[in-house]
Amino acid sequence: MNKPNLLISALVIGVISCQNASIMAAENDLKQEVYGKMPDGQEVKIFTLTNKNGLVAKLTEYGAILVSMEVPDSAGKLADVTHGYDTLAGWLTNTSYFGATVGRFGNRIDSGKFSLDGKDYKLATNNINGGIACALHGGLKGFDKVVWAGKALADNAVEFTYTAKDGEEGYPGNLSVKVIYSLDDANELKWQATATTDAPTIINIVQHTYWNLSGDPTTSINDHVLMLAADHFLPTTAALIPTGEIAPVAGTPMDFTKPTAIGERVNADFEALKLGGGYDHAWVINKGEGVRLNARVKDLKSGRVMEISSNQPAIQFYGGNFLDGTSIGKGGVAYQKRTAFALETENFPDAPNQPKFPSPMLRPGQTYQHSMVFKFSAE
16 A cells, blocks of 8 residues: 555655756756847857856856856845946946956056067057056957857856957967856856967956945945955056066055955055055965965955955956946946956066066967956855
8 A cells, every 4th residue: 555655755756856956957057148239240148157056147258248246145135246237238338347358468568568589569558547658458459349259168157269360459479268257056256268379479368347245336345345365566657557566565555464444544645555546556466376365355234255266476456446437337327436346366567578577478389377266155
C-alpha cells in the first residue's frame, strides 16, 4: 500500500526539484536585447546579468558600458547605484565617461605627446586644466564612443571585442581588445580587459563607472566613507599631470588608509585639492601580488558597501568635481557636483612620458591584462 505513495512522493519531489532548478536558472538568466540604433542604423545590444541574490548588471555594446548596477541595501531594497542614461540616445551624449570602458590610454597624457622607440606621436588634446591641454581617456573617439561586438558567455558573463586600427586617435599598432564582464553569486562584478598588438604601442584600459551607493543620484557622496590601500599619491601640475613625485599621504587630506568620509577634508587648504577642485588624483596601491584590495567604500545610511580589487599599480579617485548639472541622466535627473565618484584602477597617468613610472608599453607577442573586481555587500 505504501509503495504507490512512495512513488508519487518521489515524482512530486522530482518535479519540485526541477522547478527549483528552473528558478535557479531564471535567477541567473542572461538576457540579450536590442538597445537601439546608432545614427548610421547599426543595431546596439544590451545584456542583463542577474545573480541568485537579485543583483542586476546591465551592459551595452556601445562603449562596453556598465549601464546600471542594482544592489540591495541593508534592508534588502534594490537600487541602481550608478550615474548614466536611460536610453542609447542618452549614452551618445555621454561626455563624462559614465560607465564606460576607456582607452587606448585612460587618464591623461601631457600635451597629447609621447615618444616610442625614437618616434614621436601626437594625440588629440581633448581636455584642458589650468589653461594647459592634454590627451584624456583615449581621444576624441576613444573606446567609450565605439560599438564593440558583444557576445553572451557561460557563467553569467558577456564578452565585448574591438579592434583599434593602427593610427586610430594617433596611436600606433592594430590593437585587439577583449573585455569580459561577469556577475557571480558572491555578488562580485568582474571586469577583465586583455589586449594584443601587432606593433609597439602604449596601453592603459580603464573602467570608468560613477557610483553613488545611496541609490539616490541627487545626494552628495561626501558622506560616503572611503578607504584606499595606498600610502602614496601622485601630486600633479595645474594641468592635473603628475609631476613625477610619489608623495606620502601621511599627515595630508590625501590619507584614506583609514576609513574617512570623502567630504571631511575635501575643502582643506592643500595644494593638490586646490589644483583638482577636490579629489581627482592617482593613488599608488601598496605593493602586492595579483588582484588585491584597492578600495572600500560605504554609504552609512543605506549600509551598502563596495570593495574594489585589481592587479594594477594605481587607482584614480575622482570625486565628481566637474559635474555641474548639464548632464541630464536617468529619470531626468540633472547630475550635480559631487553626486558620484569614480574609482579607476589603472597604470600611472602620463606614464608614457615618465621613465620612473611603470611602463605602459605593449609589444607584439605580449598580452595586456587588467583585472578589476567590484564586490557588493550591505551592513
